[in-house]
Amino acid sequence: MNMIRTAEFVSPKHPDKLCDQISDKLLDTYLEGDPNSRCAIEVAGGHDQIFVTGEVTSKVNLSDETIQQIVLDITGINNVIVHINEQSPEIARGVDSGGAGDQGIMIGYACNENEEMVPQEYYFARKLNKYIYNKYPYDGKTQVTIYDGKRINVVASFQNAPQDELEKMVLKFFEDYPDYKVMSLHCNPAGDWSIGGLQADAGLTGRKIVVDAYGPRVPVGGGAFSGKDATKVDRSAAYMARKIAVDLLKLYGGNEVLVKLSYAIGYPQPIQATASINGMVDMELDQYDLSPNGIIKELDLKKPIFHETSMWGHMGSGFKWG
Numbered sequence: 643m644n645m646i647r648t649a650e651f652v653s654p655k656h657p658d659k660l661c662d663q664i665s666d667k668l669l670d671t672y673l674e675g676d677p678n679s680r681c682a683i684e685v686a687g688g689h690d691q692i693f694v695t696g697e698v699t700s701k702v703n704l705s706d707e708t709i710q711q712i713v714l715d716i717t718g719i720n721n722v723i724v725h726i727n728e729q730s731p732e733i734a735r736g737v738d739s740g741g742a743g744d745q746g747i748m749i750g751y752a753c754n755e756n757e758e759m760v761p762q763e764y765y766f767a768r769k770l771n772k773y774i775y776n777k778y779p780y781d782g783k784t785q786v787t788i789y790d791g792k793r794i795n796v797v798a799s800f801q802n803a804p805q806d807e808l809e810k811m812v813l814k815f816f817e818d819y820p821d822y823k824v825m826s827l828h829c830n831p832a833g834d835w836s837i838g839g840l841q842a843d844a845g846l847t848g849r850k851i852v853v854d855a856y857g858p859r860v861p862v863g864g865g866a867f868s869g870k871d872a873t874k875v876d877r878s879a880a881y882m883a884r885k886i887a888v889d890l891l892k893l894y895g896g897n898e899v900l901v902k903l904s905y906a907i908g909y910p911q912p913i914q915a916t917a918s919i920n921g922m923v924d925m926e927l928d929q930y931d932l933s934p935n936g937i938i939k940e941l942d943l944k945k946p947i948f949h950e951t952s953m954w955g956h957m958g959s960g961f962k963w964g
Contacts, residue, residue, distance in 0.1 A: 649764040649857030650785040651771040654953040655801070655838065657781070657845025661685040662854075662952040663716050664694065665847045665869030668709065670946035673871070675702035677944035680729050683869035688844030691721045696869060699729040717840055740935050741908035742875045746864030750883025750901035751856050751957075752891040758958030759888060763788050764857030766819075768955055770798070773815050778803040781838030792821065797828045801838035805830045854956050855880070860900070868952050872943035873934050879903045879912070881956070881963040882937045886917060886930060888964035896920040903932060910934065 652659055664685045672679035679700035686693045692713050710722040752759040760768075766786040774782060782800035789795070794816065798808050808829035816824050848866025852858055863883075864876040872878040883901040890899045897920050904914040910933040916924035931940065938944060941962050951961065958964070 645791060646787060646789050647761065647763045647859055648785065648787040649761060649767045649859070650783060650797075650853065651764070651767040651955070652850060652853055653771055653775045653780070653782040653800070655779065655781040656783070656850070657688065657840050657843045658847075658849040659845075659953065660717050660840055661687060661845040661847045662850070662868035663949060664692070664713055665696075666948040666952040667712050667716060668694070668704070669869055669871060670949050671704060671708075671712065672698060672700045672702050673944065673946040673948075676700045679871060680873055681869060681871045682729070682874065683726070683847070685847045685869070686845070687717070687719070687840050690719050690841060691723070692717065692719050692840070693723045693725070695725045696727075697729045698726050719840060740910045740933060742873075742879075742905040742910070742934055744865075744874055744876060745905055745907045746876050746879075747902065747904045747914075748875060748879040748883050749855070749861050749863035750880065750885070750887040750903070751860045751899065752884070752887035752964070753898040754891065754896070759891060759964065760958040761857050761859045762791075763859070765958070766794070767857070770796070770812065770815050772954065774798060774800055774803065774808065774811055777811070781842070788822075789825070792823060793825045794822050795826045795828075796824060797831065799830050799832070799835075802836055803830070803834075805834055856957060863902070867956055868948070872938045872941075875903075875905045875934060875937075878934060878937045878941070878943055879905065879932070881941055881943070881961075882930070882932065884957050885941065885963040886927060890917055890919060894919050901927070 665683045668683050669681045681698050683696040706724045709724050713722045714720050755762040756765045763786050767784045771784040778800050780801035785797035787795040867877045870877045883903050887899040887901045900918045903912045912932050915927040918924050
């Protein structure tokens with residue numbers, strides 16, 4: 643049976659990724675002054691205007707001017723509207739007792755297809771994007787389709803990168819992978835372009851959740867990661883699920899591990915905590931502390947480490963969770 647798999651990746655200057663970076667840089671700034679800060683920061687923007695909103699409860703009080711400077715440093719845009727409120731007291735009540743900051747289903751995944759333990763099509767899309775971005779540090783997308791595990795089609799669109807140069811770079815990149823053959827290339831298929839980022843298009847925190855995780859082969863569980871502190875299991879439990887998947891793949895071997903964690907708001911322990919190895923029957927997980935506090939302690943998630951996660955994907959990028 644023919645197997646066809648596709649994944650895309652976007653550069654840090656993509657409009658949605660710029661919004662993710664603002665959200666996570668603000669989160670880090672709050673955590674630097676107060677490790678117990680609770681944040682859920684959303685950013686929307688486009689055409690040289692940025693809107694920052696959400697909920698923050700922290701001992702740190704960032705002025706609008708400080709927030710505007712952070713936005714300016716990341717995007718070069720100085721037209722910024724700030725509207726941030728404190729966390730809802732009803733939500734805070736559940737979190738104060740050690741419970742999850744929201745309900746949701748989180749997915750963790752690991753496979754043996756490469757050293758990053760992510761799907762091969764996603765692996766190629768991300769590494770190719772980094773390779774092009776190193777020369778053209780602008781807005782850009784890459785997309786890789788793998789046919790039957792060996793034949794490859796590539797789409798690459800990058801701001802300020804001439805089509806013929808992109809084609810040369812893609813072919814050069816895959817010279818390091820002689821087992822794969824590039825069958826077709828679509829570089830800047832709509833033509834070369836020079837206007838990108840938030841000058842050309844709108845962006846939104848969390849809109850690239852599939853890019854942030856494992857690509858479309860793996861189910862997306864809960865919500866977005868960026869801008870959320872670790873009491874939000876959307877983020878912290880997704881990281882823990884990845885750690886468990888990596889642990890089990892190393893322990894049992896095989897081809898892939900899929901972990902599922904689900905929570906109820908205000909409750910510390912997951913409603914579901916299972917792992918499937920090589921597609922076999924789910925096994926229950928009882929060897930980990932999967933409460934939000936346990937996850938935060940295990941992965942050291944009160945430190946300001948999150949801005950880095952917002953640029954090149956949250957999984958398989960060398961973070962503590964793998």
